[in-house]
Amino acid sequence: MIKLSPSILAADFKNLSDNIQKADQAGAQYIHIDVMDGDFVPSISLGVPVIQSIRSATDKIFDVHLMVSNPERYIADFVKAGADIITVHAEACKHLDRTLNFIKQNGVKVGVALNPSTPLSALDYVLDLVDMVLIMTVNPGFGGQAFIAGMYDKVTRLRDMIKDKGFNTDIEVDGGITQDNLDKIIEAGANVIVAGSSIFQGDIKENITSFNNIISKYESM
Numbered sequence: 001m002i003k004l005s006p007s008i009l010a011a012d013f014k015n016l017s018d019n020i021q022k023a024d025q026a027g028a029q030y031i032h033i034d035v036m037d038g039d040f041v042p043s044i045s046l047g048v049p050v051i052q053s054i055r056s057a058t059d060k061i062f063d064v065h066l067m068v069s070n071p072e073r074y075i076a077d078f079v080k081a082g083a084d085i086i087t088v089h090a091e092a093c094k095h096l097d098r099t100l101n102f103i104k105q106n107g108v109k110v111g112v113a114l115n116p117s118t119p120l121s122a123l124d125y126v127l128d129l130v131d132m133v134l135i136m137t138v139n140p141g142f143g144g145q146a147f148i149a150g151m152y153d154k155v156t157r158l159r160d161m162i163k164d165k166g167f168n169t170d171i172e173v174d175g176g177i178t179q180d181n182l183d184k185i186i187e188a189g190a191n192v193i194v195a196g197s198s199i200f201q202g203d204i205k206e207n208i209t210s211f212n213n214i215i216s217k218y219e220s221m
């Protein structure tokens with residue numbers, strides 16, 4: 001099952017709950033929430049109080065992407081605020097195994113993210129702990145960047161690695177995804193698709209319908 005996870009980083013923050021409801025009604029399965037701390041990445045975006053306040057706007061899955069140094073400090077707070085999936089960066093954790101176990105103990109789905117330059121071998125001893133691997137297809141920190149073409153191969157190799165181990169781990173891709181590269185990234189093996197600018201710029205409903213039309217070709221396979 002392929003899921004669409006619109007990134008609210010590109011939403012109109014003045015009308016955030018309206019934008020989320022539009023994405024929900026147009027057929028998004030997840031809502032992707034980018035948390036940036038100004039340390040792990042240059043930008044500062046939003047945090048726990050915002051998540052708490054938009055929780056009542058939708059019952060869709062809150063897919064929380066923590067671009068935060070030492071994220072274990074905040075996991076319990078994000079769970080309390082309404083996160084359903086928490087993804088931490090391998091590069092941002094001093095003790096990745098401990099942090100992933102801690103997310104699981106808090107009762108939510110566990111994700112691990114890799115920057116474009118981080119090799120897949122970073123997953124060797126943690127793949128069994130996670131429900132989802134997020135492959136960054138841009139360098140984290142900003143919306144609206146161009147997709148890095150080398151990431152197709154990374155996703156293909158990760159899908160093979162997951163199959164070899166007999167797992168069923170989701171592969172999420174995040175950054176620069178558009179209707180033009182969607183086919184190729186799904187064919188490489190991604191099944192959770194994050195898109196910010198290409199959903200929230202323009203007509204949200206039309207954009208989501210176009211994305212879902214492409215995705216639906218793969219659902220019957």
Ligand SMILES: O=C(CO)[C@@H](O)[C@H](O)COP(=O)(O)O
Nearest residue numbers: 140141143144175176196197
């Ligand atoms: O995590 C990030 C950026 O660091 C993303 O989730 C972006 O928000 C995706 O935005 P687009 O590249 O789709 O505009």
Ligand SMILES: [Co+2]
Nearest residue numbers: 007034065174
């Ligand atoms: Co993200």
